[in-house]
Each structure stands twice: as C-alpha cells, then as structure tokens.
Amino acid sequence: MDGLLVLADGETFEGRVDSPATATGEVVFNTVHSGYQEVITDPSYAGQIVCFTYPHIGNYGVTPADDQSGRPRCRGVIAREVTERPSNRRAAEAVRPWLARHGVPVLTGIDTRRLTRHLREAGSLCGAFGPADEHDALQAAARAEPGTEGADLVSDVTTREPYRVGDGPMRVVAYDLGIKQDMLRRLGRIATVDVVPAGTPAADVLARRPDGVFLSNGPGDPAAVDVDVAGLLGRVPVFGVCLGHQLLARALGARTYKLPFGHHGGNHPVRRVSTGQVEVTSQNHNYAVSADGVSGARTTHVNLNDGVVEGLECRDARAFSVQYHPEAAPGPHDAGYLFEEFRTMMEHA
Structure with missing residues (x-):
C-alpha cells in the first residue's frame, strides 16, 4: 500500500x-x-x-x-x-x-x-x-518520539543472566551492552568468555578472576549507561569497543557528545597514530568522545573524515579501546589485530 x-x-x-x-x-x-x-x-x-x-x-x-x-x-x-x-x-x-x-x-x-x-x-x-x-x-x-539522547537503551538489549561461550585458553568477562555474535566468536578464539549483564558490579566481575574484561558495543547515549569501569581500571586488562570505548573514556574524565548524523557504514578511514597506517573500518555509532579532557590516556586512532577520536590507550592502566568495530560484521578486517593485542596484554599482565 x-x-x-x-x-x-x-x-x-x-x-x-x-x-x-x-x-x-x-x-x-x-x-x-x-x-x-x-x-x-x-x-x-x-x-x-x-x-x-x-x-x-x-x-x-x-x-x-x-x-x-x-x-x-x-x-x-x-x-x-x-x-x-x-x-x-x-x-x-x-x-x-x-x-x-x-x-x-x-x-x-x-x-x-x-x-x-x-x-x-x-x-x-x-x-x-x-x-x-x-x-x-x-x-x-x-x-x-524522544530519540536516543539521554536514553538508556542498553537495559533493553543486555542479557538477563550470565552465560559462557568460547573455548580459548584465556578467561575473559564480557559486559553485554548489546554485544554482537561475531564479537563473541572473535573473543571465543582467544578465551573462554563469561558474558554478564550490563549492571554487573565491578566487584562481581573481578570475583570471577578473569584475565581480562571486555566492554562491548551497544545502543544509546553513553551518558545514560551506568557501568563501573573505574572499578576495573588498574585491576585487570580492559578492552572496549564502540559504546565500550565511550564508557572507558568517560571513566577517564572525558566528555561524550552526539554526532550530527553518526557513523554508520563499512568504509570509514581511520589513521593509526603510531604507524600512520590507514585502516578501512566498520562503524556504527551516534555518539563520540571529545578530544578534550581525556586525562591519563593517549589517542591511538583518528577518523580521517571528521577527526573523531577512534581509539584510546590508558597511560597508567592496562586498558585500551576503539570506536569502530574490529570484528567487522559487516565490513573489512583491517582491525582484526586488536583482538591479538588484547590477548598479548592479558598474557603479560
């Protein structure tokens, strides 16, 4: 009709x-x-x-x-x-x-x-x-329609009960903020992964004695999501992706803001600061991290289209994050190395 x-x-x-x-x-x-x-x-x-x-x-x-x-x-x-x-x-x-x-x-x-x-x-x-x-x-x-600004949409998509996937040698606890299956498949190659609800306290996560903690992608405004990332920093290696990147940045004192029309696609060019190499990345986010006010971290990746902060690495804690999707579902696989970096970080913790 x-x-x-x-x-x-x-x-x-x-x-x-x-x-x-x-x-x-x-x-x-x-x-x-x-x-x-x-x-x-x-x-x-x-x-x-x-x-x-x-x-x-x-x-x-x-x-x-x-x-x-x-x-x-x-x-x-x-x-x-x-x-x-x-x-x-x-x-x-x-x-x-x-x-x-x-x-x-x-x-x-x-x-x-x-x-x-x-x-x-x-x-x-x-x-x-x-x-x-x-x-x-x-x-x-x-x-x-209220839109996504100020909305906690994570509570609508997170798992209600913990569950386990993967059979890799390491042990990882993954916060389900809206986690994708391909993200779990990639993590499952390097670790046995305990997936927990978004509201799980940091103390309960640490009680599982993980080798590392993963902060997943997810919907909505990061300012409306309550995850105790600060309680994890310095205690265990942390890897954040997309919303997880934004939550790590906020835990370090950064501000997040809403982009005019977001990044949604499989062809966004991102420069890796340490090497100058340009990665073609898969992205899906409406919010971003402000380049100002990130204390205790350095910028590792930058979007070449608009200068958005695409990656962070903590100076005083074993933690890093990227705004884009290294699991690439859909999209290119240029950033798959990040899962190996997470494995290496856990092995040397």
Whole structure:
C-alpha cells in the first residue's frame, strides 16, 4: 500500500509499505553495500530506523548463521528496493517475510538519496512511517518520539543472566551492552568468555578472576549507561569497543557528545597514530568522545573524515579501546589485530 515517512521537522517522503503497522524512531542511514542482515540484527540499532543507501538489499536473502543477535533490533527498515527472490545457496529465507515474521515494518520505493542528503544537512531526526493516509498521525508520532539522547537503551538489549561461550585458553568477562555474535566468536578464539549483564558490579566481575574484561558495543547515549569501569581500571586488562570505548573514556574524565548524523557504514578511514597506517573500518555509532579532557590516556586512532577520536590507550592502566568495530560484521578486517593485542596484554599482565 502507499506509504509515507514523516520526519520530526515536517519533511515527508512517499513510498510503499507492506502493512498498516507504524514504525517510529531515530532515522539514520547506513552506507554498507552488503551485510544488511548483520546491520538489522545489531543491538546497537535499538531505538532507530535504518535507511540503507545502497539501492538494493535482500539479493542473497538471510541465514541464521549471520544473525548478530536473536532477532532484528532496529524499529524499521527503509530501502529503495528489497529483492523478492534471493539467489544464494546459504539463503534460508527472503528478507521481507523474515522482517514481517519479527514484526519489523518496511518502507520501500522512496528516494533514499534525497533522505540521506537531508539527514546529512539536518542531522539525525526522529521519524515515523506507515500508511500514506495517516499523515497527521505519523507527524505527531515523529514529533513525540524522544530519540536516543539521554536514553538508556542498553537495559533493553543486555542479557538477563550470565552465560559462557568460547573455548580459548584465556578467561575473559564480557559486559553485554548489546554485544554482537561475531564479537563473541572473535573473543571465543582467544578465551573462554563469561558474558554478564550490563549492571554487573565491578566487584562481581573481578570475583570471577578473569584475565581480562571486555566492554562491548551497544545502543544509546553513553551518558545514560551506568557501568563501573573505574572499578576495573588498574585491576585487570580492559578492552572496549564502540559504546565500550565511550564508557572507558568517560571513566577517564572525558566528555561524550552526539554526532550530527553518526557513523554508520563499512568504509570509514581511520589513521593509526603510531604507524600512520590507514585502516578501512566498520562503524556504527551516534555518539563520540571529545578530544578534550581525556586525562591519563593517549589517542591511538583518528577518523580521517571528521577527526573523531577512534581509539584510546590508558597511560597508567592496562586498558585500551576503539570506536569502530574490529570484528567487522559487516565490513573489512583491517582491525582484526586488536583482538591479538588484547590477548598479548592479558598474557603479560
């Protein structure tokens, strides 16, 4: 049926929807050419509607092996076109019925280039999409949507009970702030990993006598997330990724802030300060660490597009972090060495 996306600033986009369901959330765009399933099931997209800039998604279908969590986590999907019949030997299902089965609304046929350009100029905006004859209701829903600023979305996606994965020789405790399955697969190669809820006190983590602690990716505003990172520093090696990077920085006194339209894609250039080498990275975050006020740490990586702090290393504690995703699901594998650096840090602790 005819559909309509209405943004909080009143901008509208016409398209087609599969059902009368309404999707509301913060609208962001992602520039990956493949890996749509990994994006859609990434818990970091909780509270958001994802617009894919690549014109076709669904060409190779979906398979449970590529899920990054138990189900789609975004509130809605926007694409120029979704392929009806996938062509891939791994495909277990087409994208449309998979999303419908999980209750995720889909809007297609809109001018995604125009939407992306508008978000780049206006910044991430809340929006709502649904049937075209419900303009006023959609506009009201878009304006009423609170967005992610100040929102603790981690509590919606974290595990309720601890569990164990992996069979590597080291022992790691991973805070589940919205952790992705490929993150656990990479950690599981070097360690036996105890995954714990986000609210687990530092003392309980240390009581497990880990060789290291991992702070995972996750959704929402880092200022709204309460994890006792300071209680870990100096006691055990710490490795943070994405939201974990931001929480480590805040524990060191840094300020975090919201980017105009975030970093969402698989082709962001990042310079490694120590060598000058440029890595092509996978990213998904709306918040960043301010370069000012990081006491006790040095910047290890910098985004070449806008200068965002992409990595930190503590001066007085065995701890480091990166803003991007070294597990690369989806994305390039330039940063896979970071898991080996974590292993080495734990071995020499």
